[in-house]
Amino acid sequence: MARLLGAVRSAGALSQAEIARRTGLSAATVSNIVQELAAAGSVQVRPGLAGGRRVRQVTLSETAGTVVGVDYGHSHLRVAVGDLSRRVLAEDAVPLDVDASAADSLNRAEQMIEDLLCVAGVQRSQVLGVGLGVPGPFDVDTGQIGSSVLLPGWAGVRPQQALVERLCLPVYADNDANLGALGELAFGAGQGQNDLVYLKVSNGIGAGLVLGGQIYRGAGGSAGEIGHITLDEAGPVCRCGNRGCLESHANAGYLLSLLRDTHGADLTVADAVALARQGDPGCRRVLSDIGRHVGIGVASLCNLLNPRCLIIGGDLAPAGDLLVTPLYEAVARYAIPSAARQLRVVTGTLGDRAEVLGALALAMSESAGEHAVVPA
Structure with a gap:
């Protein structure tokens, strides 16, 4: 029973067949335990999807506990409260210059x-943990943001520990791309997938890697920094200090810098995407170029990891096929043919909520994981 509950808690939702595979229990044993736990009100059984097929998924009961998700973008803060059955109880977002001041x-x-x-209607004592997302590489060894250049107002700050001191609750932290991957895996377009890449294309470019159903973070937490693949050694200097990084040729700020002379200084990314979808040739060309640049980076991921699914998230995801088609063309050109053929590219279904829902999923799955910081 403990093994079954641990597997469901870690994944958020599993079919009975998946529970059997993860725990080593027989299908009959899983069925009997699920019936017993459901009768006791500890778990719920609901319709769901696994591998594209309809299944009956097991989740923890709504009364099993509450978690909080916190998502910092460079210009926003979004917070959500949810229960262990993956029901969002409350959510809000505010504009905020996160770069300016950590405090x-x-x-x-x-x-x-x-x-x-x-x-x-939740007491703080009912909260099991808090998931925290930050917009940059997160060093799991030191607890600090991996680069003060990316978040200058957070230099020397350990955001996990700082939030623990304020809340007196366990806090689990990760970067925004990893949480976007977790969000789409648990709540969105990645449900039922074991291997996928979540690519966030916004002010920066980062990838969240899901391998074998788990986030792959690398030795120090920096895996997935696809935005700093070098495209042009003589290109513009990137904020990371290198020249010609993918991020320098493909982020939202780059898009606007190319279009504001012809479309005005007040142009936003949403405006540019809307104009492109209406047929504006300049906006369509810039999105096509960005898709091609991103595709070169994705081709490298295909050759290294051979993912089956790529989910596009971030500010440029609403461009849809205007971004995805040239991306596919670049992947077909630069990736190994077998890896390119197997890749399916979709846009995320969660929009700007992907990261905060991923923060909820992180808090749901880890109550005493290795990435936790807990109150002394």
Whole structure:
């Protein structure tokens, strides 16, 4: 029973066949335990998808506990409260210059958490843990943001520990791309997939890698920094210090820099995507170029990891085929043919909620994991 509950808690939702594979229990034993736990109100059985097929998925009961997700972008803060059955109880987002001040950002998160727990009717004592997302590489050894250049106002700050000190709750942290991958895996386009890449194309470019159903973080937490693949050694200097990185040729800021002379200084990414979908030739050309550049980076991932599914998220995801078609063409040109043929590219279904839902999924799956920081 403990093995079954541990597997479901870690994954969030599993079919009975998946539970049997992960725990080594027989199908009959799993069926009997699920019936017993469901009768006791510890788990719920609902329709779901696994590998594209309809199955009956097992989740923990709505009364099993509550978790909080916190997602920091460079210009926003989003917080959500959910239960272990994957039901979102309350959620809110505010514009915020996260780069400017770590203290102000952490204080704002603390206040939003308190407000949303009140809205959800949840006491802080009922919260099992908090998932925290930061927009940059997160060093799992030191607990610090991996590069002060990416978040200058957070230099020397350990965001996990800082939030623990404010909330007196366990906190589990990861970067935004990994949480986007977890969000789509648990709640969105990645449900039922064991191997996928979540590619976030926004102010920066990062990838969350799911291998064997688990996030792959690398030795120090920096796996997936696809935005810093070199495309042109003589190209513009990137914020990481290198020249000609993919991110320098394909992020949202680059898109706007090419279009504002002809479309005005007030042009936004959403405006540019909308104009492209309406047929504007300049906007369509820039999105096509970005898709091609991103495709070169994705081709390298295909050759190394051979993923079956690539999910596009971030500010440029709404461009859809205007971005995906040239991306596919670049993958077909630069990737090994067998890897390119197996890749399926889709846009995420969660939009700008992917990372905060991923933070919820992280808190759901890890109550005492190796990436946790808990109150002393």
